[in-house]
Amino acid sequence: MTSLNQKLFQRSQEFIPGGVNSPVRAFKSVGGTPVFFKQGKGAYVWDADNKSYIDYVGSWGPLILGHAHPEVIKAVQNKIKDGLTFGAPTEAELEIAELLCKLVPSIEQVRLVSSGTEATMTAIRLARGYTGRNRIIKFEGCYHGHDDALLVKAGSGALTLGCPSSAGVPAEVTNSTTVLNFNDLEELEQIFSKAGREVAAVIVEPVAGNMNFVTPNPKFLPALRELCTKYGSVLIFDEVMTGFRVGLGCAQGVYNIKPDLTTLGKVIGGGMPMAAFGGKREIMQCLAPVGSVYQAGTLSGNPIAVSAGLATLQMVQTPGFYEKLTSSTQQLTNGLTGIAKKYEIPFCAQSLGGMFGLYFRGDIPSSYAEVMECDVESFNRFFHAMLEEGIYFAPSSFEAGFVSSAHSDMVIRKTLQAAERIFSTWE
Ligand SMILES: *Cc1c(COP(=O)(O)O)cnc(C)c1O
Numbered sequence: 038m039t040s041l042n043q044k045l046f047q048r049s050q051e052f053i054p055g056g057v058n059s060p061v062r063a064f065k066s067v068g069g070t071p072v073f074f075k076q077g078k079g080a081y082v083w084d085a086d087n088k089s090y091i092d093y094v095g096s097w098g099p100l101i102l103g104h105a106h107p108e109v110i111k112a113v114q115n116k117i118k119d120g121l122t123f124g125a126p127t128e129a130e131l132e133i134a135e136l137l138c139k140l141v142p143s144i145e146q147v148r149l150v151s152s153g154t155e156a157t158m159t160a161i162r163l164a165r166g167y168t169g170r171n172r173i174i175k176f177e178g179c180y181h182g183h184d185d186a187l188l189v190k191a192g193s194g195a196l197t198l199g200c201p202s203s204a205g206v207p208a209e210v211t212n213s214t215t216v217l218n219f220n221d222l223e224e225l226e227q228i229f230s231k232a233g234r235e236v237a238a239v240i241v242e243p244v245a246g247n248m249n250f251v252t253p254n255p256k257f258l259p260a261l262r263e264l265c266t267k268y269g270s271v272l273i274f275d276e277v278m279t280g281f282r283v284g285l286g287c288a289q290g291v292y293n294i295k296p297d298l299t300t301l302g303k304v305i306g307g308g309m310p311m312a313a314f315g316g317k318r319e320i321m322q323c324l325a326p327v328g329s330v331y332q333a334g335t336l337s338g339n340p341i342a343v344s345a346g347l348a349t350l351q352m353v354q355t356p357g358f359y360e361k362l363t364s365s366t367q368q369l370t371n372g373l374t375g376i377a378k379k380y381e382i383p384f385c386a387q388s389l390g391g392m393f394g395l396y397f398r399g400d401i402p403s404s405y406a407e408v409m410e411c412d413v414e415s416f417n418r419f420f421h422a423m424l425e426e427g428i429y430f431a432p433s434s435f436e437a438g439f440v441s442s443a444h445s446d447m448v449i450r451k452t453l454q455a456a457e458r459i460f461s462t463w464e
Contacts, residue, residue: 041085045073066433067417072424077104079443082429090429091448095439097431098246098278098303101362101391102352103443109307112348116341123340130338133347137305137313140350141280141287143295147315148324149338153277153302154182156314157240159332160298161186163314164238164271166330167323172232174239174270175199176219178248178405181240181275181300189214219245220254220403225264233268238298240273243288246437247278248408250387250394258294265297271320277302277312278437281350283390284359291389307349309342358442362391365449366440369393372453380460383412391440395419395430408435419459426455 049056057063057071064071073085080103082092092104102109116129130149137147150156161173161184173186181187189199189211199214201207217224219241229236239261245251265272274296279288281304289296297320302312315321325331336342352358370386370393377384386395396402397412397419416434423430431438440449 040070042073043070045085046070061431061433061436064432066413066435067420069421071432072429079103079105080441080445080448088427090424090427091444091452092429093438093440093452094429094431095441096308097436098282098392098439099306099308100439101282101304101441102307102349103441106349106352106443108352109345109348112344113309113341116344119340121339121341122336124335127338127340127343129340129343129347133305133343133350136347136350137301137315140285140354141289141299141301141315143289143297143317144299144315145318146321147313148321148332149311149313149343150332150334151310151312151336151339151342152182153275153300153312154184155334156277156300156302156312157181157187157273157275158184160273160275160300160314161238161240162332163320163323163330164273164298166328167320168237168269168271170235170237170270171213172235172237173214174228174236175214175216176241176245176405177216178219178251178408179240179242179245179275180247181242182277185210186214187240189216218404218406219248219251220257222254222256222260225260229264229268233264233270236265236268236270238271238273239265240275242278243274243276243292243294243296244279244283244389244392246392247435248405249396249402249411249435250389250392250437251402251404251408252387252389253292254403258292262294262296271298272296273298273300275300279392280304281353282392282439285353288389304349304353305346306342307345307347309339309345310336311339311342311346352442359390362440362442363388365442365444365446366391366393368446368449369440369444369452370395372449373456376453376457376460380463382415382460382463384415388440391442393438393440395434395438397434422459423455426458428452428455 076083188203190202280301298316300314366388397415402408
């Protein structure tokens with residue numbers, strides 16, 4: 038019997054490359070047919086065949102309130118009546134800009150864009166314009182959107198030139214990108230002492246969520262801050278994923294480090310295409326029309342997207358919001374770890390705020406290399422077994438997972454019961 042999901046995927050592959058509009062959606066790493074969603078409510082989504090799932094992807098991060106939160110839907114419906122776009126300033130943009138500056142103290146000025154990729158791409162350009170330098174440092178396993186300069190893998194030997202990790206990216210573009218190891222202080226100090234004065238910017242996911250989930254060692258972010266200050270380089274925290282996901286003050290609030298620039302996306306758009314970058318006034322003043330670094334966008338600060346973002350940011354300010362989110366997420370990760378332990382399965386998990394990592398290995402990884410040691414085959418088996426049970430985890434063992442405020446104790450308990458059924462028959 039062919040399911041509607043399968044039929045839709047077959048047809049999609051005819052008209053859309055790979056049948057998807059973003060590669061990870063294609064289930065390539067776990068195998069099988071991607072699930073076509075048609076509806077979401079709270080912690081649940083429904084597929085084309087009417088099967089329901091508890092969703093731990095949340096559109097890859099934005100849906101911190103769950104699907105179709107009434108306040109967000111209401112805000113969008115109210116706004117939509119007044120027109121979809123103006124290409125001129127609106128008061129709502131000012132409102133969200135003021136709020137972002139208030140909630141994230143390192144942000145003195147902010148500009149709205151339409152995607153995380155646009156935010157990081159412009160932050161890099163801005164850092165280069167501001168410093169008059171070219172070199173960028175990034176870390177292996179961190180993803181910053183698909184800007185050419187950031188689609189880089191480590192060259193042979195970490196201190197050599199980066200090479201493109203995608204066809205179509207000229208080596209000249211990635212030549213000035215250096216790729217280092219996340220959490221490796223020695224390497225970092227070495228490159229700065231050699232070439233610190235050439236470094237325009239260091240861009241980092243303060244908590245890495247695009248190589249599964251890797252937290253920074255206690256000395257890593259402080260060292261980044263210190264070296265960037267010493268050598269006059271711009272420190273960019275890419276908080277597109279962690280922003281308002283790990284806490285109200287973002288990852289920089291959790292670790293108490295002030296970057297020079299921050300990129301935001303996902304949660305701040307509440308499920309609509311909206312992102313932002315901001316930081317020190319002195320740097321932001323280099324942007325057109327006041328400065329000489331060009332950046333623009335026809336739909337930037339789109340009023341409908343802004344209204345969804347504002348409604349979301351209002352809700353997350355509810356007292357106790359992050360405490361509850363943190364405890365729900367821990368209930369999930371502690372529960373899974375406990376069950377795996379009972380059945381002697383090499384598995385562990387950890388979380389921060391509403392973000393978590395699952396690892397099929399003995400202990401928590403702290404680098405890209407250690408994440409690569411996770412047992413992908415076991416993850417894929419677990420993924421498909423949970424999918425069958427109506428639990429939707431990210432279709433790759435190299436992605437973080439997300440819990441929303443709609444994930445009640447009952448929802449988490451159901452998830453753990455399904456995991457117990459799977460792990461109890463694991464061999
Ligand atoms: C998702 C993500 C991006 C890219 O955002 P898009 O809106 O998909 O372009 C950039 N950086 C990080 C850390 C992300 O998680």
